Amino acid sequence: MNKSPDSVEAALRAPEPTLADDEFSENVLARLPPQRRRTAARRWTVAGSAALGSALTLTFAPPLETIVGSISPWSIPPVVLTTAAVLAIVALPTLLVFYTERAER
């Protein structure tokens, strides 16, 4: 009256029941940490802004260099000032994104 080895094997291979979700997924989602902001979109926005700022700076640099050179009390070459401005335009938003994302982790 006992089971044959074949019937044991067949029973082992019987498919398991599919459990209804019954709010299980909602409960998991409710336990997640707050959603990150859209990091990728923010990075592209910053990169685009930096590129646009750099282009504008380079376009208007020659007349600005003339003005800066005429009013600057120091003997700094205008091209150095322009380079510093471009670097600041690129670096400041990058640093801002970096520190913001680090704070969000």
Add this chain to the structure above:
Amino acid sequence: MSDSDTALVARVIANDDRGAFELLVRRHQSAVRNFLRRLARNDSERANDLAQETFIKMYQGLHTYRGSARFTTWLFRIAYHTFLNDQRGRHANEEFDDDAHGSVTDTTAHTANALDVDRALERLPVRQRAVFDLHYKKGMTHSEIAEALELPLGTIKSDLVRGHEKLKEWLTGGTHEQIA
């Protein structure tokens, strides 16, 4: 056509896409809960709690998933370790309670059915229960089970052989020995 697990994982990693994460949970919740029920000897409440914890850990560790293994292999590894951690916190050595679970061979109906086998499976040690569930219910290969449980391939094979011997002994009328 539905997104693959890997595509959904990529969306979660790139944009913290909660919709993609929810799809992953909905897709795998039944298998993970069944697996943990098996390990927890049919304690549904505990299995559901551990399954939730498993998916939270999955979310937190998604950036470590490299895609070299199947997603489910990685997911069941998390589930198994979640269970083991919980188990350590409960009892150092879990003893099977025969009175609570009843005898496998004293059933009046002797047709082979999944219920009897399920009860017999509960008598196996936790690692063998995991191996049997992943092999027979999830259809995983020996190598995939070895990867999921982080055990040598030989251990998986011997667990299956020894587990089979025990099950056949219990279910086909052999001696009713206590599991060490």
